[in-house]
Amino acid sequence: xxxxxKGEPVxxxxxxxxxxxxxxxxxxxxxxxALIDNLIANSAGLHDIExxxxxxxxxNVWAEPQHxxxxxxxxxxxxxxxxxxxxxxxxxxxxxxxxxxIPKLFNKNILPLDVAxxxxxxxxxxxxxxxxxxxxxxxxxxxxxxxxxxxxxPKMPRTNGHSFVHLxxxxxxxxxxxxxxxxxxxxxxxxxxxxxxxxxxxVENGATxxxxxxxxxxxxxxxxANHKDLGVHSEMLSEGIIDLMLKGxxxxxxxxxxxGKTVASFCVGTRRLYKFVDGNPxxxxxxxxxxxxxxxIARNEKMVSINSAIEVDLTGQVVADSIGYHFYSGIGGQVxxxxxxxxxxxxxxxxxxxxxxxxxxxxxxxxHLTEGGGVVTSRGHVSYVVTEYGIASLQGKSVRERALxxxxxxxxxxxxxxxxxxxxxxxxxxxxENTPTSVPELGKIAIKRFTFADSEYFLRPLAPAxxxxxxxxxxxxxxxxxxxxxxxxxTQMSREKSCNLVSVNQHIDLAxxxxxxxxxxxxxxxxxxxxxxKASNSAEVAFVIKESKRGKGMAKALLSEIIxxxxxxxxxxxxxxxxxxxxxxxxxxxxxxxxRKPSEDYDEVSLAYTL
Numbered sequence: 001x002x003x004x005x006k007g008e009p010v011x012x013x014x015x016x017x018x019x020x021x022x023x024x025x026x027x028x029x030x031x032x033x034a035l036i037d038n039l040i041a042n043s044a045g046l047h048d049i050e051x052x053x054x055x056x057x058x059x060n061v062w063a064e065p066q067h068x069x070x071x072x073x074x075x076x077x078x079x080x081x082x083x084x085x086x087x088x089x090x091x092x093x094x095x096x097x098x099x100x101x102i103p104k105l106f107n108k109n110i111l112p113l114d115v116a117x118x119x120x121x122x123x124x125x126x127x128x129x130x131x132x133x134x135x136x137x138x139x140x141x142x143x144x145x146x147x148x149x150x151x152x153x154p155k156m157p158r159t160n161g162h163s164f165v166h167l168x169x170x171x172x173x174x175x176x177x178x179x180x181x182x183x184x185x186x187x188x189x190x191x192x193x194x195x196x197x198x199x200x201x202x203v204e205n206g207a208t209x210x211x212x213x214x215x216x217x218x219x220x221x222x223x224x225a226n227h228k229d230l231g232v233h234s235e236m237l238s239e240g241i242i243d244l245m246l247k248g249x250x251x252x253x254x255x256x257x258x259x260g261k262t263v264a265s266f267c268v269g270t271r272r273l274y275k276f277v278d279g280n281p282x283x284x285x286x287x288x289x290x291x292x293x294x295x296x297i298a299r300n301e302k303m304v305s306i307n308s309a310i311e312v313d314l315t316g317q318v319v320a321d322s323i324g325y326h327f328y329s330g331i332g333g334q335v336x337x338x339x340x341x342x343x344x345x346x347x348x349x350x351x352x353x354x355x356x357x358x359x360x361x362x363x364x365x366x367x368h369l370t371e372g373g374g375v376v377t378s379r380g381h382v383s384y385v386v387t388e389y390g391i392a393s394l395q396g397k398s399v400r401e402r403a404l405x406x407x408x409x410x411x412x413x414x415x416x417x418x419x420x421x422x423x424x425x426x427x428x429x430x431x432x433e434n435t436p437t438s439v440p441e442l443g444k445i446a447i448k449r450f451t452f453a454d455s456e457y458f459l460r461p462l463a464p465a466x467x468x469x470x471x472x473x474x475x476x477x478x479x480x481x482x483x484x485x486x487x488x489x490x491t492q493m494s495r496e497k498s499c500n501l502v503s504v505n506q507h508i509d510l511a512x513x514x515x516x517x518x519x520x521x522x523x524x525x526x527x528x529x530x531x532x533x534k535a536s537n538s539a540e541v542a543f544v545i546k547e548s549k550r551g552k553g554m555a556k557a558l559l560s561e562i563i564x565x566x567x568x569x570x571x572x573x574x575x576x577x578x579x580x581x582x583x584x585x586x587x588x589x590x591x592x593x594x595x596r597k598p599s600e601d602y603d604e605v606s607l608a609y610t611l
Contacts (some may be wrong), residue, residue: 011035011172011350016147021114022050024141028266029274030134031058032119034176039117043070044094052095052111054102054137054330055079057181057268063092074111076102076137077330078321088326090422096321096374097237099333101290103140116145119178120165121156128164131179131285132156133274135163136235136265139287147171153178153302157274161263161284162381179446184268185239186215190444191354194388196220197247197445199306199352201458202384202391203227206254207346208300210234210337211241213268216308216352224249231255233300234289235333237267237283242276257299258284265291292333297340303347305337310353311364311373314403314422316394318351318377325372329405338381348383355387355411367411367421385409388448389438390460397465397519403427404465408436436463437506441565443539447563450514452552457525459561462511466502466524467495469515474498475522478547508532510565514554525549528558530574539566543585553587563592567611574609578602 016041017023026032040061047069051062054077060072063082073092077099078084086092097105105111118138118608120129129152131138142148142165150165150173167173188196188447196219199603203209203224208231221240224230225232232241232251244250245262250262262283267273297303309318310328321329341347353364365387367373381394385406392405401424407415415435423426439446439461441535448459462470475495504511515522525546530539541562543555566574576594580603590596594607 003442005523006444010042011038011149011174013039013046016115016149016171016565017046017049019049020453021043022052022111024061024113024116024118024138024145025051026055026118026134026138027051027056027136028058028134029180029268030132030138030156030580031056031181031213032153033058033178035060035117035119035149036062038174039246040070041065045353046070048072048365050074052076054111054332055383056083057183066092075330076326077332079329084328085174094327094330096331098331099137099288100294100336101289103287103289103377106137106140106144109144111144113141113148115149115180116141116150116225118142118165119151119153121158122154122175123167124158126165127167129167129170131163131165132159133268133277134266134547135159135161135285136288136562138237138498139163140289142169146174146495149173151176151178155179157278157287159283160279160281161286163285164578171240180274181211181268181269184270185218187213189217191388192216192219193222194221194444195352195386198386198388198447199350200227201445201447202348202350202386202451203230203304204302204346205229207231207302207304208233210257210297210303210305210341211238212236212307213238214308217306218354219244220306222242226428228253231300232264233258233291233297233303234336235265235288237262237264237273237277238270239269241272243291245282252282256301257296258497263291265467288333292336292547293498294336294340294343297337298343298347301345301347302339305341305347305349307334307337307351307377308353308362309351310376311366311370312351312353312406313366313369314406314418314427314535315399316379316382316385316402316502317369317375318382319369319373320376322372322374324370331376335381337379338377339384342381343503349381350384350386351377352386355389355409356414360411363418365406365414365418392465393522400429401468404432404463406463408463412438414603415485428511429499432464432499432503434464434503434505436465437504439510439512439565441568442561445596450554450557452549452554452557455516457514457516459512459514459553461505462502462513462527464499464503464528466513467498469522469524470502470527471495471498472488473527473544473546476546477544495580504529510562512558512561514558526554526558528555529561530562532571533575536573538575539571541574541576543573543588550584555585556592559588559592563609563611571611573611576605576607577604579603580605
């Protein structure tokens with residue numbers, strides 16, 4: 001809030017403003033509260049002034065009911081309880097617009113601006129003030145408004161980039177100190193922490209990231225500490241980037257656009273962040289039409305966008321600005337960055353959200369969208385959805401595959417109902433009987449990274465959505481492999497058979513796979529499983545490794561995980577039957593401690609491992 005100054009000047013608003021005009025109010029942490037107070041105090045005779053703005057971290061006094069005769073609010077992004085309440089009571093309007101395109105509304109006089117109310121730093125020796133922590137759409141408002149009125153705030157940092165405005169562009173100003181609003185780093189609970197870990201697994205070394213505000217982005221940044229050569233191209237900067245930049249994790253060396261610079265359009269945090277960006281030559285602020293341009297975003301290779309949602313349906317549609325009919329936030333930059341990351345070479349657009357509401361009573365992965373809920377990001381834009389239960393990969397997936405992937409990362413107590421709901425629409429065939437299950441023994445994060453021969457692979461449970469991947473894996477085998485695994489010349493892996501093999505009740509049986517990620521997507525390279533034998537409290541183990549991946553240690557890694565899980569589950573023994581001429585697989589089992597046992601079939605070797 002503004003700090004009252006003695007002899008504070010009073011602006012003659014009648015020179016710049018008349019009833020029915022449209023004003024722009026500065027954004028985010030740079031709301032010129034002293035100007036608003038000054039205008040309200042000297043508003044005699046003024047009525048029906050339309051106030052346009054995006055998120056405003058302020059008491060938003062102009063949205064209070066007592067000022068509805070003076071101000072008519074039109075928000076491009078809803079923030080603050082009183083602004084949200086005004087909209088949902090019909091006293092204010094919400095205009096859904098991509099953040100990258102709001103400047104166009106001003107530039108093309110679709111929403112012509114009469115006055116822009118902004119906050120700036122004191123001018124330097126050359127007469128230039130800095131827009132400081134909020135360049136975003138403020139820059140466009142300054143260029144198109146008939147009059148620019150500024151609150152010069154000695155507490156405003158001077159930021160670099162395209163953040164400057166000369167005094168001769170400002171028609172009137174007052175100097176009032178105002179501490180910038182602070183948003184401390186949010187506390188991260190267990191659910192959010194797990195989401196952060198999963199998202200961090202999708203971020204490769206050398207990637208450029210976009211990060212937003214809230215506990216999920218904060219959690220993601222915590223788990224990037226061991227990454228290398230990350231870059232930042234983001235509409236917003238938060239507190240979490242500071243330590244990563246100081247440690248050299250974020251160094252922008254491998255960026256392919258604005259190399260060497262952390263790029264944003266605004267920042268929100270505590271005084272520590274505001275001090276960090278003040279005069280920092282390694283951080284540059286640019287207008288939203290530049291930072292949020294999908295074309296510019298895509299110029300960063302390995303661009304990773306991380307955004308949240310209110311709910312996601314089983315086809316991948318994302319609701320992010322409303323809860324039913326109640327508008328909650330806005331489109332913002334989500335679609336800009338989702339689209340930009342999709343166009344980026346090696347890019348990954350990610351939607352991350354908890355699987356349920358805070359009270360755990362409502363699933364946020366839904367069979368159909370809540371009535372009144374609006375789609376912000378279409379089902380065609382989403383590549384990854386992440387909850388605390390894992391990563392759903394949707395790119396190139398059919399509706400059936402998407403539904404199964406998303407059910408897998410839904411909260412377990414809602415999975416059966418979600419599967420039942422999608423059956424009504426024939427999205428999932430009748431032979432898909434089991435809901436996806438997890439392997440809790442793998443730990444809270446049910447994906448593990450492995451490196452074999454300098455290439456990275458992921459170990460995870462097989463899931464119903466892997467039906468087509470398992471078919472592709474089967475048809476990649478040569479006749480020798482098929483004979484070794486199935487003991488006959490198998491020639492077909494039908495859709496129904498593949499579905500049966502991936503629809504495993506992982507709480508009883510076990511099926512793990514090692515997958516590889518490349519520009520073609522994810523492919524299965526190895527499968528290890530066991531079948532539980534209740535009568536003896538034991539399990540029979542089997543493996544298949546892709547021919548080109550043998551001898552790298554994949555079977556050893558899978559077997560090691562299987563043994564660990566079997567011990568945790570209290571099994572008494574693991575057994576295996578291996579063709580006598582399959583020397584490499586026999587070696588894997590024997591090196592792991594399996595002992596040969598008498599076999600009734602001369603062509604097979606029986607092995608056992610006592611747990």
